[in-house]
Amino acid sequence: xxxxxxxxxxxxxxxxxxxxxxxxxxxxxxxxxxxxxxxxxxxxxxxxxxxxxxxxxxxxxxxxxxxxxxxxxxxxxxxxxxxxxxxxxxxxxxxxxxxxxxxxxxxxxxxxxxxxxxxxxxxxxxxxxxxxxxxxxxxxxxxxxxxxxxxxxxxxxxxxxxxxxxxxxxxxxxxxxxxxxxxxxxxxxxxxxxxxxxxxxxxxxxxxxxxxxxxxxxxxxxxxxxxxxxxxxxxxxxxxxxxxxxxxxxxxxxxxxxxxxxxxxxxxxxxxxxxxxxxxxxxxxxxxxxxxxxxxxxxxxxxxxxxxxxxxxxxxxxxxxxxxxxxxxxxxxxxxxxxxxxxxxxxxxxxxxxxxxxxxxxxxxxxxxxxxxxxxxxxxxxxxxxxxxxxxxxxxxxxxxxxxxxxxxxxxxxxxxxxxxxxxxxxxxxxxxxxxxxx
Amino acid sequence: xxxxxxxxxxxxxxxxxxxxxxxxxxxxxxxxxxxxxxxxxxxxxxxxxxxxxxxxxxxxxxxxxxxxxxxxxxxxxxxxxxxxxxxxxxxxxxxxxxxxxxxxxxxxxxxxxxxxxxxxxxxxxxxxxxxxxxxxxxxxxxxxxxxxxxxxxxxxxxxxxxxxxxxxxxxxxxxxxxxxxxxxxxxxxxxxxxxxxxxxxxxxxxxxxxxxxxxxxxxxxxxxxxxxxxxxxxxxxxxxxxxxxxxxxxxxxxxxxxxxxxxxxxxxxxxxxxxxxxxxxxxxxxxxxxxxxxxxxxxxxxxxxxxxxxxxxxxxxxxxxxxxxxxxxxxxxxxxxxxxxxxxxxxxxxxxxxxxxxxxxxxxxxxxxxxxxxxxxxxxxxxxxxxxxxxxxxxxxxxxxxxxxxxxxxxxxxxxxxxxxxxxxxxxxxxxxxxxxxxxxxxxxxxxxxxxxxxxxxxxxxxxxxxxxxxxxxxxxxxxxxxxxxxxxxxxxxxxxx
Numbered sequence: 001x002x003x004x005x006x007x008x009x010x011x012x013x014x015x016x017x018x019x020x021x022x023x024x025x026x027x028x029x030x031x032x033x034x035x036x037x038x039x040x041x042x043x044x045x046x047x048x049x050x051x052x053x054x055x056x057x058x059x060x061x062x063x064x065x066x067x068x069x070x071x072x073x074x075x076x077x078x079x080x081x082x083x084x085x086x087x088x089x090x091x092x093x094x095x096x097x098x099x100x101x102x103x104x105x106x107x108x109x110x111x112x113x114x115x116x117x118x119x120x121x122x123x124x125x126x127x128x129x130x131x132x133x134x135x136x137x138x139x140x141x142x143x144x145x146x147x148x149x150x151x152x153x154x155x156x157x158x159x160x161x162x163x164x165x166x167x168x169x170x171x172x173x174x175x176x177x178x179x180x181x182x183x184x185x186x187x188x189x190x191x192x193x194x195x196x197x198x199x200x201x202x203x204x205x206x207x208x209x210x211x212x213x214x215x216x217x218x219x220x221x222x223x224x225x226x227x228x229x230x231x232x233x234x235x236x237x238x239x240x241x242x243x244x245x246x247x248x249x250x251x252x253x254x255x256x257x258x259x260x261x262x263x264x265x266x267x268x269x270x271x272x273x274x275x276x277x278x279x280x281x282x283x284x285x286x287x288x289x290x291x292x293x294x295x296x297x298x299x300x301x302x303x304x305x306x307x308x309x310x311x312x313x314x315x316x317x318x319x320x321x322x323x324x325x326x327x328x329x330x331x332x333x334x335x336x337x338x339x340x341x342x343x344x345x346x347x348x349x350x351x352x353x354x355x356x357x358x359x360x361x362x363x364x365x366x367x368x369x370x371x372x373x374x375x376x377x378x379x380x381x382x383x384x385x386x387x388x389x390x391x392x393x394x395x396x397x398x399x400x401x402x403x404x405x406x407x408x409x410x411x412x413x414x415x416x417x418x419x420x421x422x423x424x425x426x427x428x429x430x431x432x433x434x435x436x437x438x439x
Numbered sequence: 440x441x442x443x444x445x446x447x448x449x450x451x452x453x454x455x456x457x458x459x460x461x462x463x464x465x466x467x468x469x470x471x472x473x474x475x476x477x478x479x480x481x482x483x484x485x486x487x488x489x490x491x492x493x494x495x496x497x498x499x500x501x502x503x504x505x506x507x508x509x510x511x512x513x514x515x516x517x518x519x520x521x522x523x524x525x526x527x528x529x530x531x532x533x534x535x536x537x538x539x540x541x542x543x544x545x546x547x548x549x550x551x552x553x554x555x556x557x558x559x560x561x562x563x564x565x566x567x568x569x570x571x572x573x574x575x576x577x578x579x580x581x582x583x584x585x586x587x588x589x590x591x592x593x594x595x596x597x598x599x600x601x602x603x604x605x606x607x608x609x610x611x612x613x614x615x616x617x618x619x620x621x622x623x624x625x626x627x628x629x630x631x632x633x634x635x636x637x638x639x640x641x642x643x644x645x646x647x648x649x650x651x652x653x654x655x656x657x658x659x660x661x662x663x664x665x666x667x668x669x670x671x672x673x674x675x676x677x678x679x680x681x682x683x684x685x686x687x688x689x690x691x692x693x694x695x696x697x698x699x700x701x702x703x704x705x706x707x708x709x710x711x712x713x714x715x716x717x718x719x720x721x722x723x724x725x726x727x728x729x730x731x732x733x734x735x736x737x738x739x740x741x742x743x744x745x746x747x748x749x750x751x752x753x754x755x756x757x758x759x760x761x762x763x764x765x766x767x768x769x770x771x772x773x774x775x776x777x778x779x780x781x782x783x784x785x786x787x788x789x790x791x792x793x794x795x796x797x798x799x800x801x802x803x804x805x806x807x808x809x810x811x812x813x814x815x816x817x818x819x820x821x822x823x824x825x826x827x828x829x830x831x832x833x834x835x836x837x838x839x840x841x842x843x844x845x846x847x848x849x850x851x852x853x854x855x856x857x858x859x860x861x862x863x864x865x866x867x868x869x870x871x872x873x874x875x876x877x878x879x880x881x882x883x884x885x886x887x888x889x890x891x892x893x894x895x896x897x898x899x900x901x902x903x904x905x906x907x908x909x910x911x912x913x914x915x916x917x918x919x920x921x922x923x924x925x926x927x928x929x930x931x932x933x934x935x936x937x
Contacts, residue, residue, distance in 0.1 A: 013827065013830075014827070014830040014831045014833075014834045015826060015827055015830040016830075051842065051845065099841060101842040101845065101848075103826070103829075103848065104826075112826050114829060114833070114840050114842065115840050115841070116833065116837035116838065116839075116840035116841045116851075117837065117840070118840075119829070119830040119833035119834055119837075119840055120826045120827075120829050120830035120833065120840075122826065135880075135881045135884060135885065136881070136884050138746070138880075138881065138882040138884065139882070140745055140746050140747045140748055140882060141745070141746070143726070143742055143745065143748065145720065145721040145722050145723050145725075145726055145748070146720045146721060147718075147719060147720040148719065148720075148749060149907070149912060150906070150907035150908070150912040150913065150914050151914075153887075154884045156884065157883075157884050157885075157887055157888065160888055161888055161915065162919060164888075165888055165892070165902070166918060166919045167902055167903065167915040167917070167918060167919060168915065168916050168917040168918070168919050169914070169915055169916065170916050171916050171917070192919060231723070232720075232723075233720075234720075236717050236718075236719075236911075237907075237908070237909055237910065237911030237912040238911055238912055238913070264916070265916075277674070277846075280674065
């Protein structure tokens with residue numbers, strides 16, 4: 001590699017060095033929740049490193065309501081939800097560094113962070129909680145051919161432009177993907193005066209939660225077209241239109257079904273990917289389905305003393321569950337710092353049938369007398385109606401939960417209580433999904 | 440804009456900028472005009488980024504001779520003078536069937552005749568040691584250690600900036616619309632006004648036939664030949680160290696699998712002749728062909744971890760299949776540097792050298808400018824620094840501590856540097872080419888709005904005027920309040936009529 005020849009003439013040991021009990025990477029809802037819980041558990045030397053200019057993460061651009069129904073039992077906007085936690089960490093005197101980007105986390109928990117005030121800081125951390133969130137899948141990840149004009153945005157970028165910058169990214173839009181961000185942006189573009197021609201979804205069902213389909217599309221007569229996708233993008237300088245095609249069961253476009261939609265903007269809401277570049281470099285092992293770290297019930301990764309929570313771990317449908325999960329991580333890291341956690345001799349492995357896409361955590365490896373129950377988060381592969389999600393061990397059913405309608409877009413939680421865990425026939429838990437009549 | 444010059448170069452691709460820089464070595468007024476808002480926006484921006492070794496070069500052709508000489512010049516001079524990433528990774532031409540072996544021998548002999556150093560045939564075992572991901576069918580390969588990969592954007596920008604530092608001027612958004620012969624040269628009409636020039640050098644790439652026709656030289660035609668590519672994430676698990684070619688056929692060099700200077704894996708191109716010089720659309724069929732072709736040598740490739748697909752156009756002169764670099768005798772003072780398809784990037788420094796010889800032939804004599812400085816340094820690249828080096832740099836200038844692009848670790852300082860270079864970056868893509876925000880896996884999802892904001896600040900224009908690339912590619916359509924206000928006004932008018 002040819003290095004830049006610009007001479008570096010400054011002090012070659014200008015790096016700051018610090019030590020802290022807990023470093024939280026990311027000041028979104030996950031990082032905030034983790035820091036708050038760790039503090040409340042008795043740790044006061046906590047640093048949050050946030051790359052943006054304010055705390056709250058992606059919530060700050062989510063000005064629509066619908067947040068906090070689970071956690072606060074009231075309907076808040078994204079910034080309102082975030083503000084509660086921002087105040088909580090501020091009150092607790094957590095050290096917050098904004099505009100600060102973490103460049104590297106090593107497997108022995110040295111954290112390198114950079115900002116324009118302190119330069120590069122090398123932090124020796126006892127515990128690290130990874131809470132970097134996720135990013136959006138792009139056009140290229142979808143392999144959509146055609147030209148490369150201006151006017152193609154991810155839904156989240158468009159949301160930031162509208163809500164934080166006050167700029168409209170286009171006037172006539174097609175939205176690809178019916179995940180929650182896509183649905184919300186369909187409504188938002190419409191309300192800002194743009195025309196939304198259609199929301200296209202390659203699956204036979206929506207990727208978002210039902211509430212958003214109703215409130216964002218049906219209420220505004222925006223058409224949702226399932227089993228369709230964009231197969232070509234037109235326009236040299238600015239988007240001029242798209243070719244849309246129906247797809248078969250294998251998502252292959254069906255010849256002869258092509259039609260064109262004229263538009264100047266394409267918003268992509270085609271999935272979120274946990275942002276684990278730092279984790280990978282730290283040696284954290286990732287789950288092939290979630291794209292996030294493989295963790296135990298305390299949210300500790302395979303790298304000792306490095307934890308993960310929130311959307312960096314797996315993409316959540318509602319922020320309330322991010323909060324719940326981040327509190328588990330924060331509390332666990334704190335209790336581990338205080339030597340209050342006992343490791344099991346043999347971890348309990350959690351396995352699931354192919355009807356479930358994934359379950360978090362994938363093992364239970366500690367004993368904690370103060371812990372009453374452990375929530376297991378999971379998603380089904382395809383929509384199902386009238387099902388029980390069952391938890392068994394060695395053929396013996398331990399718990400189950402009924403779902404009138406289970407959708408891939410809606411996470412299912414099943415709690416296991418600690419007493420049950422104490423008396424397992426073997427160190428394995430099995431999750432299954434069965435139709436009600438079979439059960 | 441300067442309205443009189445000795446030499447006018449049309450086209451700010453790698454060839455035009457290399458020529459302008461080479462001319463700036465002499466006591467000459469040099470002006471380069473480019474129709475786009477940036478240099479390196481045509482053929483030079485979308486190609487395989489290779490400095491070919493020259494073993495396949497045809498010494499009977501201009502492009503063959505210039506390839507070999509160009510490679511030499513990159514080794515001897517360019518890599519030391521311009522602050523541009525060049526890596527001598529070497530190339531392999533891999534035979535995946537015993538029947539292809541004679542072709543390897545043929546290439547070896549041809550390469551040796553061309554004076555390419557270090558060529559040898561590697562057998563399967565040595566081959567797999569070098570590239571473990573090669574196909575089980577690989578039987579042997581020609582190894583060419585002098586082949587390299589280069590960053591074509593930084594190279595072109597480096598040529599352009601160095602030319603300007605040495606007194607040349609580069610006029611952007613100055614499309615040539617007409618050329619008239621005068622008593623002592625030409626009057627060139629551009630979108631930015633007229634320029635009188637004694638000598639005009641046509642390096643207009645895809646449009647070189649049209650520019651040439653403006654002076655009546657219309658005996659050749661440029662056929663755009665489209666090539667499509669896939670670019671992979673840096674963290675893609677298939678690690679390829681060298682540039683891998685299949686055995687070439689009469690028609691094509693085949694689909695190449697190569698790392699880039701930033702260690703992304705790049706595969707492509709196919710070759711399809713098209714009519715429209717602006718048609719850089721990728722196609723399903725073409726992209727599938729690219730992957731299929733790449734799998735011939737590296738079978739484990741998939742579409743997973745592709746972060747970008749794109750197409751580039753090579754400006755080929757079909758009849759000759761060669762470059763056309765010559766003084767046009769019928770129009771004294773007019774030099775064509777046309778038909779520069781592959782290996783145009785590898786040949787650029789040699790093309791520039793040849794064109795300067797032609798200028799000397801026209802002028803009789805060229806006097807060297809003793810103040811010429813061949814060395815150019817770009818802004819610091821924070822992503823390539825150690826933590827300690829970064830710390831020291833930020834202490835000097837805190838803007839290098841503000842990260843704008845997360846994927847590629849690009850700082851605010853680097854972006855502002857790019858906008859304030861001798862040839863300024865004025866569009867989102869111009870900044871991306873120079874310093875990479877948006878070139879990573881999220882493709883600008885996070886940093887895009889910030890880059891628009893910085894551009895708007897530095898250029899002192901509203902954000903809605905910031906373009907992705909050329910005119911008409913503005914990224915934002917409206918200030919939010921505007922359309923709403925208009926709509927409510929329209930609404931109340933309707934009500935008034937009721």
